Amino acid sequence: MKKISGIIAFLAFGTLWISAQSAPATAAQSAPFSLKVSTTAEQFRLGAAINLQISLTNTSGRKIYVQRANGGLAEAEFDVFAKDDSGVSAPESSYYRVLKGRPPRDSSEPKFIVRYSFQVVAAQPGESLQSSIDLSKIFDFDRQGKYNVWVVRNDSASKSRVKSNVITVVISQ
Numbered sequence: 001m002k003k004i005s006g007i008i009a010f011l012a013f014g015t016l017w018i019s020a021q022s023a024p025a026t027a028a029q030s031a032p033f034s035l036k037v038s039t040t041a042e043q044f045r046l047g048a049a050i051n052l053q054i055s056l057t058n059t060s061g062r063k064i065y066v067q068r069a070n071g072g073l074a075e076a077e078f079d080v081f082a083k084d085d086s087g088v089s090a091p092e093s094s095y096y097r098v099l100k101g102r103p104p105r106d107s108s109e110p111k112f113i114v115r116y117s118f119q120v121v122a123a124q125p126g127e128s129l130q131s132s133i134d135l136s137k138i139f140d141f142d143r144q145g146k147y148n149v150w151v152v153r154n155d156s157a158s159k160s161r162v163k164s165n166v167i168t169v170v171i172s173q
Helices: 002-022 094-099
Strands: 033-038 043-045 051-058 064-069 079-084 118-123 128-134 145-155 160-163 167-172
Touching: 033 145, 033 160, 051 145, 064 128, 118 128
Parallel strands: 043 167
Antiparallel strands: 033 051, 051 128, 064 118, 079 145, 145 160, 145 167
16 A cells, blocks of 8 residues: 555656646746837827837846847837727738738738848846837838837747837827
8 A cells, every 4th residue: 555655646746747847937937038119209200210119128137048130120029019099900011911921911912021030149137139110111100190009029938928118109290
């Protein structure tokens, strides 16, 4: 009977240990970085370039490695969102749809391929890496209004999606 109890205890402990080793990330396993977005102004004219600045800050106590797109294609690193006051997403540009692997809206959309490569960059604890994205290249802002804008980036270490702060951009005539 002791032998059977020992085997059951061993199997139970082994199962718990394996589960703990392969468990998905929890809230306690937070991402090692934070994201912050900003623009130089809050109001932009319809059709003007809207330069979104993104700061990725290492919030861990160790060096982290971040995959960065070569050629200044920060839009390949982040998912970018812009929603109006009603919660309706701004229409994505053909370029951004292709970049993210989404199908064209219709057959009249130009067909092209976006090619890019990545490099790995180290960030020390507390260090921030800067990127910028022209929102007018990502979205077809075809009407004036207020848009809430933010970015999201996947973190493979914590198996989570990290969301930036939300800013408001006003598009006017």
